[in-house]
Amino acid sequence: MAQGHDNAPGRPAAPMEGAARSQSAARARVMIAIPTFQREELLQPLLCAIQEDAADVDAERRILIVDNDPEESARAVAATLDAGYLAEPTPGIAAARQAALDSAAPNELVVMIDDDLLPEPGWLAGLVDAWQTYRPAAVMGFVRYVWREGTDPWIAAGGFMRRTRFPTGTELSALATGNVLIDSAQTRALGVRFDVGLGLSGGSDLEFGRVLLKAGGRIVASAESVARDDIVSRRTTLAFVRRRAICQGQVRARLMSRDELAAARIAKRAGHLVGGLLRVPSFVAGEWLARLRHDLPAGAVYRRRRWFAQGRVLGALGVMTPEYKRPA
Incomplete structure (x- = not known):
């Protein structure tokens, strides 16, 4: 677990x-x-x-x-x-x-x-x-x-x-x-x-x-x-690591914006939203540059960070995908 x-x-x-x-x-x-x-x-x-x-x-x-x-x-x-x-x-x-x-x-x-x-x-x-x-x-x-x-x-x-x-x-x-x-x-x-x-x-x-x-x-x-x-x-597939990285980004955005005051909560979620949106294109660019250099580890890290940033955007918007969802 x-x-x-x-x-x-x-x-x-x-x-x-x-x-x-x-x-x-x-x-x-x-x-x-x-x-x-x-x-x-x-x-x-x-x-x-x-x-x-x-x-x-x-x-x-x-x-x-x-x-x-x-x-x-x-x-x-x-x-x-x-x-x-x-x-x-x-x-x-x-x-x-x-x-x-x-x-x-x-x-x-x-x-x-x-x-x-x-x-x-x-x-x-x-x-x-x-x-x-x-x-x-x-x-x-x-x-x-x-x-x-x-x-x-x-x-x-x-x-x-x-x-x-x-x-x-x-x-x-x-x-x-x-x-x-x-x-x-x-x-x-x-x-x-x-x-x-x-x-x-x-x-x-x-x-x-x-x-x-x-x-x-x-x-x-x-x-x-x-x-x-x-x-x-089953944890060594592209689908699994993508879902895991996105879920972790969602959770981070949700947890880091759990202030009791509504104004502070909205401000923090806006920060995660903007931060995620700004990071996604930079990580995409980094991944492509790594591919051009044939740098496999760097390309993988940039893609992981992109997926995490996408999760932050989704989490800031209130979209959550349970990583450990169980069958009904």
């Missing part, structure tokens, strides 16, 4: 000191939540990898499968693999993620990993160690995308599935929740929740991070926590 974003870095976070550091170094309580929707075949290898990696982490831990399928297709898998199970029938990844946070015990850290990822060695320790060192509201791990052999080089070069691996402790100005640790006590105290209304359109993690930062919470990176995403064939 991956939803990806690039994340702009901030300043290095200051490690905790003195009594606060001693308190944060106490044995952590961790719930590893796996939001899932009709991907039972992926759960067994994921849980086995999690259990193997977590064995070396000095923390109280439990695993919870959060099933977003109204038919509860993951219930039998959870019972077979001796994992906790929680059904959340409200459609959308945001509802599943919020259900995981709501089910956390007091002072329990919630680690979320998407059901189509696999943790690499040191994954859980990287998240917990960063939290114990900096005590932020959220720690964001790295997602390493692996393209299938035979993927069109144009698509692989375009940065359509990409994250930046920031040094551990870097304060981030945006959040993606495919591989993340959330301090449930802090988010509850700050009143920050996932917006269920964004569950199918995408961007609920981006909005969660925006609200968290606005409320005074901090997000730091962990370069040591890595989860691998082996990109499936």
Whole structure:
């Protein structure tokens, strides 16, 4: 259930000191939540990898499968693999993620990993160690995308599935929740929740991070926590990457113009509209120049940016295309 974003870095976070550091170094309580929707075949290898990696982490831990399928297709898998199970029938990844946070015990850290990822060695320790060192509201791990052999080089070069691996402790100005640790006590105290209304359109993690930062919470990176995403064939098509880029542009325009005051909201949407309209022709020109130079990566990047700009225009006009729309 991956939803990806690039994340702009901030300043290095200051490690905790003195009594606060001693308190944060106490044995952590961790719930590893796996939001899932009709991907039972992926759960067994994921849980086995999690259990193997977590064995070396000095923390109280439990695993919870959060099933977003109204038919509860993951219930039998959870019972077979001796994992906790929680059904959340409200459609959308945001509802599943919020259900995981709501089910956390007091002072329990919630680690979320998407059901189509696999943790690499040191994954859980990287998240917990960063939290114990900096005590932020959220720690964001790295997602390493692996393209299938035979993927069109144009698509692989375009940065359509990409994250930046920031040094551990870097304060981030945006959040993606495919591989993340959330301090449930802090988010509850700050009143920050996932917006269920964004569950199918995408961007609920981006909005969660925006609200968290606005409320005074901090997000730091962990370069040591890595989860691998082996990109499936259906995500290596031109149609998919085009739809994804446009949807992300729509979501960005919608989220960045969510002011309470109507005048400010209208002004921001107008800014996205004008900005998108101005960028589209420049990106088209850049793509053609790249073709003339036979620069495949540059041409792919320019087209991705053009699609994103087109999405901004559509989003500013109120047109939304749910990226995770489900059959009726």
